[in-house]
Amino acid sequence: MTREEFERAYAKIVPAFDYRENNGVGIYTIPAFSAYPQIDHGFSARTGGVSTGCFSSLNLSFTRPEQRENVTENYRIFCEAANIPLDSMVLDHYEHGTTVLLVDRLDRGKGYSKPELPFCDGLVTDDPEVTLITGHADCMAFYFYDPKKQAIGLCHAGWRGALDRIGSEVIRMMRYGCKSEPADIVCGIGPSICPKCFEVGDDVADDFEAAFPQCDLRGVNAKGKATVDLWRVAAAQFMESGVKPENIHPMGVCTFEDTRLYSHRRDKGRTGGMAAYLRILKNS
Template structure:
């Protein structure tokens, strides 16, 4: 896995960005940290982080994030039922929220289109990674081989412990399930959500050299990130942002 998320200070907040994306000159990216939290349902804290990136309220596009696998255009009414949004319009800051789930950033360099998808375990099993590429193909003619994809900070294999029904769902969904699931002595299972998305992206046709993965586990690194599992259902979130320039 290519690790490619770096910390930087934006005004009074520490956030992360994806150098390989930002260095294209096509997009700006961001991922907030504990320093300047983004509270669930609190638009003002979101705006504080985005303003630090030079992004303003009228620029931001959200979706409902219902732990599904649907991806739609950011300005569609269907964002109420979606976990991923996409656009080919500049100055639209696609924004989604996290506290253990997996952020997926997409950049189609050939067609100047972007997407941002929220991949919890249900979205991962539903292959939201592939669905995002399919939605971008339908909307913008995107080809997987032209895409860069970044897999952001999320709960790691070390900490994502589940019962058999969740492990079974992964076995039923993916031919590579044995590579991403560990059975533990206590009868539980540990699943690698980031690797699951990476392998799904490769199966969908994205070259592995074009996939960048954050090394961080959000639960292990609670000095930097919020963790829903590690903090008893915290309402604080990290914001993921990508915008065409």
């Protein structure tokens, strides 16, 4: 794909999201995903939980220096608000890598009430007993749904994972594990640090330009520092893998700017974590 072809396709992609609160718990959703009655999905805001201070209040990360009981209770509150069966969750165990695991009902509880999965930034399943969960605090969540095979994928895509094409790895696992065809797959991008706010060193921007020459991903901010457009990087790897541009749906929400969200960079590391979720509904 040439840069002109990519930019022409990307220009037609319109970011969109919905936001709702249930018992004080905020949930962001992607309208194009909500349109499918066979799945449920969302992304948690930081509101409605029991954590205090810099973790206030719905911290869903067990790796932050706070009491495990608080996070466990936050998951209970979150699952109730989002109508997720608490015992159906399978949590990622991210390391900013590109490992994607195929999981099923035998993995339920891992990372929550049972020991964690091996390191993995992505999860794939076609089992309706499973809710996929990934953790975030500026890093993108990629959502994948194949309506033909009733298969789903979810991943944590920090800048390293995005650079190393974790999105393509999830699609590869859906092909291998669930017989999905990329042309059938619908992709979503959750809240993350936006193109304007993601300031990087020149070396990082150079790496992205070398890896994704087809897209106009580099910018300059008011301080004269380089910025990278991770949303374009996401779309570029989806398209490379055979996803149709009309099936790519970014939320367009910036974690750095939206104070309902935790931002690792804005809060200088002293912050909580949010969760993305995706599941196939049993009676679909």
